[in-house]
Amino acid sequence: MALKVLKSGLLTTIQDLGRPGYFHLGIPMGGAMDRMALRSANLLVGNEEDAAALEAVFVGPELEFTADATIAVTGGEIPVRIDGEEKPCWTALAVKAGQKLSFGFLTSGARIYIAVSGGIVTQPYLGSRSTYAIGALGGVDGRAVAAGDELPVGTPKNTVQAGTSVPESLRRKTGTPTELRVLPGLYWHRITEAAQKGFFEDEWMVAPEADRMGYRFKGGRPLEFVEREQPFGAGSDPSNIVDSCYPYGSIQVPGGTEPIVLHRDAVSGGGYFMIGTVISADMDLIGQLQPHMPVKFVPVDMEAALAARADRKAAMGRIRTELAGG
Amino acid sequence: MAKQIRSPLPGIFYRRPAPDQPPFVEDGGSVEAGTVVGLVEVMKSFHEVVAEEAGTNVRFVAENEQPITVGVVLAEMD
Structure with a gap:
């Protein structure tokens, strides 16, 4: 066959x-x-x-x-x-x-x-x-x-x-806007309080460049960084860090302008600071976003992220049960 | 009843092959099935949009460099 x-x-x-x-x-x-x-x-x-x-x-x-x-x-x-x-x-x-x-x-x-x-x-x-x-x-x-x-x-x-x-009822749909939950990460302190607030307040749009490596977003205000002397090994732009691992779902913002959420075919490391990570429960949703669709990032803590992961597992369980009985 | 040319792709719609070149199809022009009517830029590459059927008096509804979604009407024709 x-x-x-x-x-x-x-x-x-x-x-x-x-x-x-x-x-x-x-x-x-x-x-x-x-x-x-x-x-x-x-x-x-x-x-x-x-x-x-x-x-x-x-x-x-x-x-x-x-x-x-x-x-x-x-x-x-x-x-x-x-x-x-x-x-x-x-x-x-x-x-x-x-x-x-x-x-x-x-x-x-x-x-x-x-x-x-x-x-x-x-x-x-x-x-x-x-x-x-x-x-x-x-x-x-x-x-x-x-x-x-x-x-x-x-x-x-x-x-x-x-x-x-x-x-x-068991099929997951994107929204208007689609909400993507984010756990702020190690480099959160690199942007100003106003920028931290602004990132979650603004509505972002999927950019046409979005692909399996990463989803780029446009339309929100540029991020303002906390001033510092760039450490040895980091590039000169304030959005640069000493090279680090990039997790699946991490949100890098080169130049502070357009956030990129790394997806399944992502590079594993580099020198851009990351705001945080889209929680694993919401990564599937990103795969269903077309260019120009609106997105809001929503801050969550670790407890909420783990609860959301458990919810996704339960939802998959309901699909298994449904199909096993059908 | 006007025929429609719809976009199979989301992205940015372009009417010209390059900024310094004329449009693929002028307003009021005609197309055969398979005529390229524009480009859509998505996922870092450009893709041709072709007319699926012949038509005359093509009237573009979508503008050059307009963001579009799947299924959007790009042009109407007779």
């Missing part, structure tokens, strides 16, 4: 839950930008939650199936078409050999996940099939999928009844 790629869309990559454990060597975790959507897509087709699927950003690909299969499309809302006939998102769909999958215009979110029963079984690298194109790791020979590719699909383990779906 294979998935034939007829059109690749804008940038469609093979992603699973990534390759944690190598960030200290400069190799990012990679993996789905919206992990809950990937897990849900896999559950809907009877796969393990960490099986590899396709992540398509803004534009869906066009695919043909060489054998009968079950598929599911999750993440953003998009018209799903099988041989031109419109089908629902977040639902197990039966496809027959020779049928074609195509998509309309995205109606919400930014990324869709296309899972197929059996999962995509390209060669794993460092424990993951996730595509890290800059490092030429994973994916199809280290790259995104292209027209003409035939993606190998594994043998399905479990069957899920066609029509099974994740209820609307």
